[in-house]
Every structure is written in C-alpha cells, then in structure tokens.
Amino acid sequence: MAGLSFWRQEALAAAWAAEQDGDMRLSDIGEFGFIRRIARGRRAGRSVVLGLGDDAAAVRVGAGKLLLVTCDPVIEGIHFDATATDEQIGWKAMMRNVSDLAAMGGAPRWAVVSAALPRDFPLRRALAIQRGLDRAAKRCGVEIVGGDTARSRSGIQITVTALGDVASRKMVTRAGARPGHALLVTGALGGSRARKHRTFTPRMAEARFLAERGWASAMMDLSDGLASDLERLRERSGVGFEVFADKIPISAAARRGNASREARVRCAMEDGEDYELVFTTPPAKVARLRRAWARRFPLALTQIGVARPRAFGIRVTNAGARAGAKLMVAARNDHFLRNVREGRAEFHLRGRRRSGCRA
Amino acid sequence: MAGLSFWRQEALAAAWAAEQDGDMRLSDIGEFGFIRRIARGRRAGRSVVLGLGDDAAAVRVGAGKLLLVTCDPVIEGIHFDATATDEQIGWKAMMRNVSDLAAMGGAPRWAVVSAALPRDFPLRRALAIQRGLDRAAKRCGVEIVGGDTARSRSGIQITVTALGDVASRKMVTRAGARPGHALLVTGALGGSRARKHRTFTPRMAEARFLAERGWASAMMDLSDGLASDLERLRERSGVGFEVFADKIPISAAARRGNASREARVRCAMEDGEDYELVFTTPPAKVARLRRAWARRFPLALTQIGVARPRAFGIRVTNAGARAGAKLMVAARNDHFLRNVREGRAEFHLRGRRRSGCRA
Numbered sequence: 001m002a003g004l005s006f007w008r009q010e011a012l013a014a015a016w017a018a019e020q021d022g023d024m025r026l027s028d029i030g031e032f033g034f035i036r037r038i039a040r041g042r043r044a045g046r047s048v049v050l051g052l053g054d055d056a057a058a059v060r061v062g063a064g065k066l067l068l069v070t071c072d073p074v075i076e077g078i079h080f081d082a083t084a085t086d087e088q089i090g091w092k093a094m095m096r097n098v099s100d101l102a103a104m105g106g107a108p109r110w111a112v113v114s115a116a117l118p119r120d121f122p123l124r125r126a127l128a129i130q131r132g133l134d135r136a137a138k139r140c141g142v143e144i145v146g147g148d149t150a151r152s153r154s155g156i157q158i159t160v161t162a163l164g165d166v167a168s169r170k171m172v173t174r175a176g177a178r179p180g181h182a183l184l185v186t187g188a189l190g191g192s193r194a195r196k197h198r199t200f201t202p203r204m205a206e207a208r209f210l211a212e213r214g215w216a217s218a219m220m221d222l223s224d225g226l227a228s229d230l231e232r233l234r235e236r237s238g239v240g241f242e243v244f245a246d247k248i249p250i251s252a253a254a255r256r257g258n259a260s261r262e263a264r265v266r267c268a269m270e271d272g273e274d275y276e277l278v279f280t281t282p283p284a285k286v287a288r289l290r291r292a293w294a295r296r297f298p299l300a301l302t303q304i305g306v307a308r309p310r311a312f313g314i315r316v317t318n319a320g321a322r323a324g325a326k327l328m329v330a331a332r333n334d335h336f337l338r339n340v341r342e343g344r345a346e347f348h349l350r351g352r353r354r355s356g357c358r359a
Numbered sequence: 360m361a362g363l364s365f366w367r368q369e370a371l372a373a374a375w376a377a378e379q380d381g382d383m384r385l386s387d388i389g390e391f392g393f394i395r396r397i398a399r400g401r402r403a404g405r406s407v408v409l410g411l412g413d414d415a416a417a418v419r420v421g422a423g424k425l426l427l428v429t430c431d432p433v434i435e436g437i438h439f440d441a442t443a444t445d446e447q448i449g450w451k452a453m454m455r456n457v458s459d460l461a462a463m464g465g466a467p468r469w470a471v472v473s474a475a476l477p478r479d480f481p482l483r484r485a486l487a488i489q490r491g492l493d494r495a496a497k498r499c500g501v502e503i504v505g506g507d508t509a510r511s512r513s514g515i516q517i518t519v520t521a522l523g524d525v526a527s528r529k530m531v532t533r534a535g536a537r538p539g540h541a542l543l544v545t546g547a548l549g550g551s552r553a554r555k556h557r558t559f560t561p562r563m564a565e566a567r568f569l570a571e572r573g574w575a576s577a578m579m580d581l582s583d584g585l586a587s588d589l590e591r592l593r594e595r596s597g598v599g600f601e602v603f604a605d606k607i608p609i610s611a612a613a614r615r616g617n618a619s620r621e622a623r624v625r626c627a628m629e630d631g632e633d634y635e636l637v638f639t640t641p642p643a644k645v646a647r648l649r650r651a652w653a654r655r656f657p658l659a660l661t662q663i664g665v666a667r668p669r670a671f672g673i674r675v676t677n678a679g680a681r682a683g684a685k686l687m688v689a690a691r692n693d694h695f696l697r698n699v700r701e702g703r704a705e706f707h708l709r710g711r712r713r714s715g716c717r718a
Binding site: 026027069145 | 382383384385386387388390393394396397401403404406407409410411415416418420421424426428429430431432434435436437438468469471472473475476478479480481483485486489502503504505506507508509510511512513514516518520522524
C-alpha cells in the first residue's frame, strides 16, 4: 500500500498553482503527490489506529487486537510483462500484499481478490492465475474468502486486499525511528526485475521475529526501492538517514548485470520490488540482535546506515563518493511521474547526474 | 461481491469437456461458471464463517462479532460510460460495496481504495473521483483508511474493498429461505441504467432494520437483476421461487422507456443495478412486518413471490403469462458470456424468445 512521500516544496507550490488552473495531470504531480493531496485535511476516526501512510491500515476490532488491511493491484504492462507466467502473476498479486502486512509485524489471515480479465481470456490461463493466488495464499497461511470477477477492456488486472491481525502492542509502523537508531536491511537488493519480483516470498518469519521481540523501532518492506522507500520512512519518523553506500548488500542479479560498484549501488537503491525488510533499531540492541538473528535465520542482515536528525535529510556516504553528497530521490517507481524515463532512474551520488542501471 | 450461480448441467459438462481440451474461454463459461469452477473443492477454514458465495465474506474477529469483507471494481466501459461524472464514478465504486455489506445486515466501517488511472489523467478529474468516494463514504459512515494508486494502461478502474461488522447472530445470509417464505423487494425495479446506478444510496437503514429485528430469513442486494440474483438466492437456500410477474414493482424509468407491461417486467427482472433489497420472511410475519415497515420507511415494500421446494425451480407466473412458464435466466449481467448481446437480454416469459428492454 502506498504511503505519503515527502514532496519538494517547489513541486507542491507549482502543483497547487496548476491545480487552480485545472490543467494539471497525474504525471505532473506523481503518485505520492496525488496521495499526499487527497490525504490533506483528512483526520482518522477513533477506530482507526493507522490510516493513510504506512504499509497497511490498522483498525481496532477487539481489545488489544488490530486488524490490518492493505490493497495493491498487479496490472499487465505495469507490474508484470510477457515474461511472467500466469501462476507468477497470481503469486505476485497475493505476495505483494502479504509483504505489506508482514512489514507491520502482522499475521496475514484472509484475502479477497478482484480479477479483471478480457472477455475472451482462456479459462486455462485464468485458472493458472488462480493457482498462483492459491499457492501463495497457502504458503502464507492466508485464506481467500471472496472476490469478484469482471471483464476488463484490455489486459489483466488482479487486485488483492489482504487482511491480517496483530496485537496492538506488537505492531511496528514507519514512525518509530529516532536519530541514532541503526538502519538495517534483510537479504540483498537490486536486480529484482530479472526474476525475483515474480517469485519472492515475503519475509514473514523475519518480520514477526523483529516485531514480536521488539527489535524494530520502525519497519517497512522495500517495494519501490531503497531510495524511494527511505524517503517515506524518513517522513513518517521525522528523521534523516545517512546511508553507507559501500555497506549496501548487492544481489547477485544486480552484480551480474553491472560491472561498476556505482551502477550496482544504483540498482540496489532504485530498482525496487526487493520485498526485503528495512528497519531501524536502537544502537544498544544491534549486537544482541545480530546474534539472535544469526541463530534463527540464514538470511543476511546488514546495517546500511544510521538515522540522523530530520534536518540531515537523506545522504549517501562512502569512501568513493564526495562526503555528504545529498541523495536526490529517484522517482522511477512513481507510477505517474513523466519526467523519469521508463526503465531508468537518476540520482546524484557524487553531484553528477547518472542514468539508471541494468538488471 | 459475486456469488456462485447455478449453472445449467449441460453447460458445465461442455465446459468440463472443453477445459480438458484447454481451448475454453471465459466467454464460454461465464463469470459465475468461472467462480463456481475456482470454488470447487475449496473448504473454508475455522475462522471463516462465510466464504465465497454471498454478498460479502464473514470472518470471526472477536467473541460474537463478525468482520464482513467485500470487494467490487468499477471499470470504465463496463460499469460506467461517458455519461457518468467523475464524482458519480467514485460514488458508485464506494456504494456498490457498501450495498453488499448492508445486505448482510452489517454496518459499513472502513474501506481501502485501489485506483488505476491513465498516466496523463487530469488531476482535477482524479480529485473529483476522490470527492465522490469521500462523499459516499461519509454518507455511509465509512472511513477510507488506505489504498493504492497505480497507472492503468487505459481507462479508469476503481476497486473498493469495504469492511463492516455485524453481530454473529444478526447476520443475514442468502441461505435462510425456506419453502413457503414470502419473497419481498424494496423500492421499484428496472431502468437503473438511465441514472440510478450512478447515484443510488444503499438501503442501509432498511437492511439493518430487517436484520436486527429478525424479519429477513435470507437477503441480498439486487445488483445483477432480479432474474439473475434470484438464481443465486435459490441456489444458496436450496429452494425454488414462484415470482408473481404482475406484482413486481416497476420503476418510473422503466415505465417511461417501455410501453408494454411485458417489456417493463423484463426491465425489472433483467436490467440489474437496482441496489434494492430482495429478501424472504416466514409467512406468519408478513403482516406484522408490513405494519412495522410502514411506520418506519416511506419506501415501498412489495411481496413479489413465494419460496417453493427446490424442484420447483424459478417460475414466473401471472394472469397474462402461460401458467407456470419456466423462467430462463438471462445472463445479461454476466461479465463474460458471449452469447448475450450487449445491452439486450433474453428470457422466456411465455415460451417465446423476447429481446431486451429499453431504459
């Protein structure tokens, strides 16, 4: 589920002016600009513990218990292409929602599925998509309890809404990072588009462990890419982040496709769809967490930075880069922004503009 | 939310045979055939009180309390056309889901919205859709707690998932009709496509009244049309229905567009999107219900038939029609079926094929 991204003041001002003229398009304001716009002035009711702006919404359904709700579509040509099998389409549609619930420390429980398919879509393919949904659901302990099937004008669109629950006191939001907290990620980043985004399993056990034992002060899943997602963690927690570029774990897929360290770091920061966890933890806990983690999970756990005061912004630092160069957040994974070329992203690692990576 | 429809045996047999050949299309089996197919062999877990096949799913979230979940999209060119305003699109997207919750006796509480819009969609229009969603939500006491915005390849698609709650003992499903129970509808039917389907308010107060006072033994909202929806009520309750054609309340819109009584009845049975309630009640309660209803609601309440044993099937009877003529259920509102011409429907009221109505 999309959150509210920080948006540059000048863009907002321009947006507001253009809106007055009524000639602005979604591509001018971007997905997060749009969500920010519709969230304006909205106040959550008493039953709502967490509304717009986190991985999932949380509402009160019983004493000490929260219901988590999240809803994300997969759309042909946007979230998958012709290389995806039908089962992978169904799998991804379920898993990207489960990943949102997991990132709050929640246990996924139920899902409803809205499938829009072309009228003459082969039944065999529709059943294969369903099989992917079912297998993913089974893998995650989710029960598909309902849904709807409608005709699309063209292409496949599967929208899963996933429901889960979590004890109120165990929920981890994006809002708990404090200056000084260590910034960590699970697994390795980048190159997901080669394959992983269609086949990943959300980090459910890892997220539950981090939430239930109180290790994570703030957490989210990496769906849009570290650069973009850190921006949201930053905004919700009211902190800044220093990211150690040379510490970022690079996936084998990103290494394969890119020779230079810089290109690989770009992949890791901007490809998106890693579906790994990024979280913060108080510095005093880091060593203990590492030991407990190693006993429990074979998956890599890497400290990639540290939370700083808000005014710090987000900066990527490493030996090779100009110290303190400010990260320009790439909007590659913003669904509407027009000024980002398809399949490419830009950010300033050393003050120079560089183009995107290959996976 | 779509349910499981009865499907003719021969069609199923043909479907199965064709599926073996792997060359079947959704248009051959239809929406309900497809849903029936994917529901095959599915067994609900312990937390699931009601899975596929009713207006909404019901899951257990606390002692004596059920969470209701339903999810329906509105898609440009399918659920609305160029005559709909943007606000109406948002309104309808919310209200058709709230209507499903209401029909189970539930109180709508929360919603998440997944909006797929073209990249260059005007911000002004996106905000108008959001305004429609917000106004509908406010009207129904629903809080929009989250969602996602994605780029569509073409056209507007808004998928709302609505959540509500209901006391376990007050929930009304489609399964409680028994032979002899009276069959009633609220309001007047037909001609919704002229306007009502974009502007309706779900019968929330009426549904709550029917559920909380225990008047309704089975209930659903009329979304696909009386002919099609009765088929689902029949299937879930394991009964038949005799429908008194001359008792069906015809809307002013359907009367305006059609001169003959027969054409008007066709509209009322097949237009769909009435978003009225159809329900059954034990015969001993009918007179008392009528009195209590009249004290409370100005809306018409009409007995249009009676539940019969399962073997009766669905028959439409009236003075003008051949006695006992069997209703052939029109599949006009099945999203996939190919053998139904767009905007037209066919059913056999007197043994002759007749074409659809005008609204």
